[in-house]
Amino acid sequence: MTEAPTPYVLDADTMTGGMRPIRQAVLAIGSNLGDRIDKLQGGVSALEDTPEVTVVAISSVYETDPVGGPDNAGKFLNAVVLIDTTLTVHTLLDRALAIEDAFGRERSEPGAPRTLDVDVIVVGNRVADDEALVLPHPRAHERGFVLVPWLEIDPEGEIPGKGFVADLIGDIDTSDVVKREDLEIIL
Numbered sequence: 401m402t403e404a405p406t407p408y409v410l411d412a413d414t415m416t417g418g419m420r421p422i423r424q425a426v427l428a429i430g431s432n433l434g435d436r437i438d439k440l441q442g443g444v445s446a447l448e449d450t451p452e453v454t455v456v457a458i459s460s461v462y463e464t465d466p467v468g469g470p471d472n473a474g475k476f477l478n479a480v481v482l483i484d485t486t487l488t489v490h491t492l493l494d495r496a497l498a499i500e501d502a503f504g505r506e507r508s509e510p511g512a513p514r515t516l517d518v519d520v521i522v523v524g525n526r527v528a529d530d531e532a533l534v535l536p537h538p539r540a541h542e543r544g545f546v547l548v549p550w551l552e553i554d555p556e557g558e559i560p561g562k563g564f565v566a567d568l569i570g571d572i573d574t575s576d577v578v579k580r581e582d583l584e585i586i587l
């Protein structure tokens with residue numbers, strides 16, 4: 401994703417007059433447990449209800465084969481959401497994890513079926529690599545369930561250090577990523 405010249409807003413957290421950049425971020429959402437579309441819709445509504453977040457675009461809903469996880473895992477519904485945010489990258493992650501929790505996510509074994517998963521894929525051209533957060537998301541570039549919906553709403557999308565979404569898609573099999581024309585996430 402190409403970062404536009406950085407606009408700034410007053411820092412509402414401290415009210416000190418400090419300025420926070422507005423960054424565009426890409427979030428990938430997924431559900432393979434419970435009322436899947438209801439969970440995705442709830443997650444996007446919760447993002448939009450976050451004062452420091454503006455939802456800019458929402459992809460179509462795609463049904464996808466589970467990548468990893470137990471053999472009997474059900475298919476996912478996946479989508480990608482573009483947001484503008486003044487949150488710091490770690491606060492954005494905390495918000496994403498809180499939204500997962502609010503929609504019944506239980507953290508059992510890695511790859512376990514989940515009611516709602518919210519992954520932070522990129523935040524502008526920010527890089528992070530600590531215990532809590534890795535940016536860009538380290539597996540996004542090889543995941544059709546991320547790249548296909550992302551390309552749909554952001555043809556210029558780019559993963560810093562990896563390349564353009566449009567090119568990365570050419571390197572993977574996306575045949576299991578099927579658009580569900582009958583489903584929609586709305587604002």
Ligand SMILES: Nc1ncnc2c1ncn2[C@@H]1O[C@H](COP(=O)(O)OP(=O)(O)OP(=O)(O)O)[C@@H](O)[C@H]1O
Binds near residue numbers: 520
């Ligand atoms: N970019 C990121 N987006 C979301 N979580 C991240 C990111 N980088 C690191 N994490 C950390 O990963 C932890 C585990 O996340 P989670 O259980 O959702 O993994 P997962 O979704 O099953 O697998 P994957 O990381 O392959 O998408 C989170 O608690 C979070 O601290």
Ligand SMILES: Nc1nc2c(c(=O)[nH]1)N=C(CO)CN2
Binds near residue numbers: 468469478511545
């Ligand atoms: N199809 C699909 N597979 C996954 C997904 C997902 O959202 N969709 N999320 C995972 C962990 O983030 C692991 N595997």
